[in-house]
Amino acid sequence: MASDVRGTNDNGARTMPERIRCRECPLRDCTGLLAPDEGQRAWIEAFKSGEARFARGEQVLRQGVRATRLHTVLEGVLMRYRLLEDGRRQILNFMFPGDFVGLQSAFDADLSHGIEAMTDTLLCVFPRDRFFELALSHPRLSFDLTWLAAREEAALEEHLVSLGQRNAQERLAYLAVYLVGRASETGVARDGVLRLTVTQSQIADMLGLSLVHTNRSLQALRRAGLVDWTLASIAVPDMAAARHFAQMDGDVLSPRPYI
Amino acid sequence: MASDVRGTNDNGARTMPERIRCRECPLRDCTGLLAPDEGQRAWIEAFKSGEARFARGEQVLRQGVRATRLHTVLEGVLMRYRLLEDGRRQILNFMFPGDFVGLQSAFDADLSHGIEAMTDTLLCVFPRDRFFELALSHPRLSFDLTWLAAREEAALEEHLVSLGQRNAQERLAYLAVYLVGRASETGVARDGVLRLTVTQSQIADMLGLSLVHTNRSLQALRRAGLVDWTLASIAVPDMAAARHFAQMDGDVLSPRPYI
DNA sequence: GCGGCGCCATGTCAAATGACACTGACCGCG
DNA sequence: CGCGGTCAGTGTCATTTGACATGGCGCCGC
Structure with missing residues (x-):
């Protein structure tokens, strides 16, 4: 470079x-x-x-x-x-x-x-x-x-719904699904796994949770097999299950224009 | 009609x-x-x-x-x-x-x-x-x-900041200031008072709070003299104080076009 | 090898917030 | 007048979430 x-x-x-x-x-x-x-x-x-x-x-x-x-x-x-x-x-x-x-x-x-x-x-x-x-x-x-x-x-509306209505685990599942979805659309992720370094502190600041609570809730989701989110990657093994858990209705993705 | x-x-x-x-x-x-x-x-x-x-x-x-x-x-x-x-x-x-x-x-x-x-x-x-x-x-x-x-x-970004980072009273103050501001811009309110019927249940659903907690926090704000929000009107006696309480930086209002 | 740093993890306790049950005021309506 | 509906307000208790303190672990520079 x-x-x-x-x-x-x-x-x-x-x-x-x-x-x-x-x-x-x-x-x-x-x-x-x-x-x-x-x-x-x-x-x-x-x-x-x-x-x-x-x-x-x-x-x-x-x-x-x-x-x-x-x-x-x-x-x-x-x-x-x-x-x-x-x-x-x-x-x-x-x-x-x-x-x-x-x-x-x-x-x-x-x-x-x-x-x-x-x-x-x-x-x-x-x-x-x-x-x-x-x-x-x-x-x-x-x-x-x-x-x-x-x-x-x-997208901001979705986030707003998350922060306003979903509890910590639902928010985390929502965000994981959202990120993996956006990344898949744009070729950054495949097979439900996104290799992206996100710290728990960033997750917390996105979802309006404390760092500690983010940590505990992530562990709970991991134990439940819904979302496996580590520092370097986000994995959602079963998209449908995670979407359902986070109460996300089907949002249809139409291709985006760009400039 | x-x-x-x-x-x-x-x-x-x-x-x-x-x-x-x-x-x-x-x-x-x-x-x-x-x-x-x-x-x-x-x-x-x-x-x-x-x-x-x-x-x-x-x-x-x-x-x-x-x-x-x-x-x-x-x-x-x-x-x-x-x-x-x-x-x-x-x-x-x-x-x-x-x-x-x-x-x-x-x-x-x-x-x-x-x-x-x-x-x-x-x-x-x-x-x-x-x-x-x-x-x-x-x-x-x-x-x-x-x-x-x-x-x-x-505007949605502002709301997102509210839900993510502000506590119940700050959110209420923020929303009151936001609504009175928008209403003043558009001639619906004057002198920091907006006559608009908003139920506490609607406030709660906007701010991601429970109805009961909304009620109690509203009362606290009223006692503090920051925001007087009743069913039929929203009053913010001291805009600057309320804005400061809710950590709102000056957002400059430029006139909006319309269609 | 050592110290510092960033990050994840966990224990304990406190504070914020929510759930539920109930009261009273008000209002429109028959 | 009583009735039902909506809404604000309260008391009590449960749950969620946050604060603080600490330890571990990998990484990196020296």
Whole structure:
């Protein structure tokens, strides 16, 4: 990777001039994603300003600052979180390949959340300045963004149901199913196993549980054979059973567009 | 109202032929809203198919069915909720004048949530069929929808932070501040008092608390002088104090566009 | 090999929250 | 007027969840 370095952005991450052509986009063959047609690809290619890499643990966007870039995840997994003044942290969602990162910063002044890489990550970079222009001149693009925003909204709603109505074990089962599902869609996981390093502290901060209680509840789920979640991987041996345990109704997955 | 009845939709609500011209839209002078310009107004007027009224307690859209209409709230307050199979209910958000109702149904098959009127309500009705066509031919409209979706997303994130990180009293204070704020923006409340009938059971279902605990925590807040929330009204005597108590940082309110 | 660090695990106790049963106020209705 | 329904409020007790303290284990740098 070191040989790729051509510059450094404000976060210290490696930024590279555009190298991947959209027609060779790593997302193009992903089963869960709906590749843009040739016309759209041309607009996107014109919009794209380059790529950026981040290592696990690095901050992609910081809460409270005004971002100048928009991103699409090409490879890797990220998380979006919100910090309270006294240090409490709420993880809002996880982002997988194809997700559009930073829509909020396209509209708003300061970012109300931060974004951190959970794995080494490759992002497609767009300049914020041209977003307006592009969205207004390319309705299809704008439409797809609306679609993505609606999807994200639906995911947040699910999380909200979890935090509001499910107990600790149900939340954990829900989150495991959600993550493995998202990862499978996007080619990051297969066979109900997701190799991703998530600490129990991150799980706790996502689900509104204490660290200790998260630990105990994870063990209970493991003993029950529903979810086997270790530091480096999430395994859901029986998806249907886990979904039923967490009271998740069938949510139909339609392929997502991406920018 | 009875004299206005011209037809009945599948929910039993009164539907009327279009009577309000967009240029006389009740939203046009609302301080928190950004009225469309003349060009946009023309598209919207062409898109609009009529109006609908609902009384408090009526279901506007039912969870699990495919909706055929999209709405903009003209007058009144609604709530969006999600039911689990065993009867648990999570209230996801409240909708105020200017909000676009049913974006999800523009994309997805079945609705993952229901919508219920909290007050008597007047909605602007759009046919779902033409949504695609219109969004693709009018980028500005599509752009505004993205904007609205991003806003809704931000609200859900706030709620998520509440459920995940705040204790019962903080949640209640947060919700009171949120509701009074939204209502003030949209002209429904003034002077930190919102006259809106919300039962403690609804509050509990929004905040993931039991009914009893909601009751006790409300009383504690009342004794502390932070929030006075009764069946028919929500009063926040000192907004700054309540915001601080709930650890809400300043969120800047920019006027919302509407369709 | 040693110390420090990050993470998981566990024991004990306390606090927050929920379940259940009941009361009283209010209101619309016949 | 009584009746049933809805809703706020309370008392008591159970359960869930959190706080704090501690130990173990693998990893890494020195």
